[in-house]
Amino acid sequence: MDPDRLKMALASTSATAEGEIESPRVAEVQIHLKTEDGKLFLYLPTAHETLLDWPDLLQELQKQLDAGQRFWPPNTHVDLVTGDRLLDHRQLQMIVNALSTVKLHLTRLHTQRRQTAVAAATSGYSVEQQSQILPMAQSTIAQFALDAEQKEAEPLYIQTTLRSGAEVRHPGSVIIIGDLNPGSSVVADGDIVVWGRLRGVAHAGASGNDKSRIMALQMEPTQLRIGEWVARAPEADPDQFYPEVAYVAAGGIQIARASDFSKNVIQS
């Protein structure tokens, strides 16, 4: 490891006083799409699970669809899971429009709200009210029970460039094919792998797991965080870039060349 890169490790400080990092809680549920038993489910967080209002939520959905569209064959049918979120005709139509831009079709809606069920039924979608099959869609209590059972969600694999202002939160590992531009951030409970340039903020092991790692082809972060640790990048840019891995060693976050890292750290 060259000396410049070492400084980064020295610059890293434990997140001194607790609460200094305004503890980015991943418990905030994001919109996510998930394949289960060959069916594609779209989970819409309920009003008390997210801070996003409707326009932001819709924009978030659009982004996720764009980032993942390569992974679903065209004309895939989608089940929408809304829990106790209230949706009217117009909002439902907006979701359908968003889905259709990536050639997905809404077929079924799972909800706990009668009005939402009525809105969906009159628009011609099949409806499942109070579905027992999908604990994710149930109360937050059920959600936490599920979380406890299964510590981390399956990895989130997205193909996109995260531009300034974009944020990805995921209760598992995140794999990004593309760049993280300055001003963007990724917060993951697991590892973060960036197949591209990492220039934004990356927080791995956000629920407190120091064993998490951040990997990037080109590591020029604004800030790296792993568990409770924070590190800044060195002031001077290095002349050359290699794929690198950031991990927590005694005293802070360290960065190693990927080729050295696999030799020294993974095997030991």
Place this chain on the structure above:
Amino acid sequence: MGRIIVITSGKGGVGKTTCSANLGMALAQLNHSVALIDADFGLRNLDLLLGLENRVVYTALEVLAGQCRLEQALVKDKRLNDLVLLPAAQNRNKDAVTPEQMKQLAYALTKKYDFVLIDCPAGIEMGFQNAIAAADEALIVTTPEISAVRDADRVIGLLEAHHVKTINLIVNRIRPAMVQANDMMSVQDVQEILAIPLIGIIPDDEKVIVATNRGEPLVLSENFSLSGLAFKNIAQRLEGKDVDFLDLDAPYDDIFSRLRRFFRR
């Protein structure tokens, strides 16, 4: 059907309105019919830059309120017949219109005009949402400063989320001498972050200020200016022509600066 192009930047003061005025003029000079929409409600400037301030009678708001017809509100340019301006209201704010209404206006104009250019306000709030609602294409204007580039990056992300797929970059106010001396971000540096196709590089030019104050866009000027030429080239690229970029570095690329750069490494 005309093309609807929004000119936007995120950050204020990087030259959106100047670009709108000059590109509108340049396209009109190339014998296209052009409608410029000022979407900066409450802070309108485009009429000033075009020198049309005293001809504004109705604004977009009156059209939407049904108080006049669209044709009545369009201000014809005094120099070029093919250019019209749809002014914004000055006494209202950005919430006075909705994205749906902006779409109606822009679509109505595409029926008669080859190009509908929308001058977007700074920021990413309602005014921005209105301006981009109807657009199929966007021109991002940025200056070679990290703050402008950061905002441009954010705006590109928002445009992508709104499915504006054709997004081109204009780097404004570049100073080749400063770039050579490594005191300014180069166009390559900007492009590396934004990663969208480049459609124009405009050098910093004092003549722009003069032109703005006179209400005479630079592209109309009889006298040659590099920045005026840069605008004309962008207009041609918008037409789909392949025009080489200006070599702004040429006057600075002598043996000394080469040596200096060599030793700096």
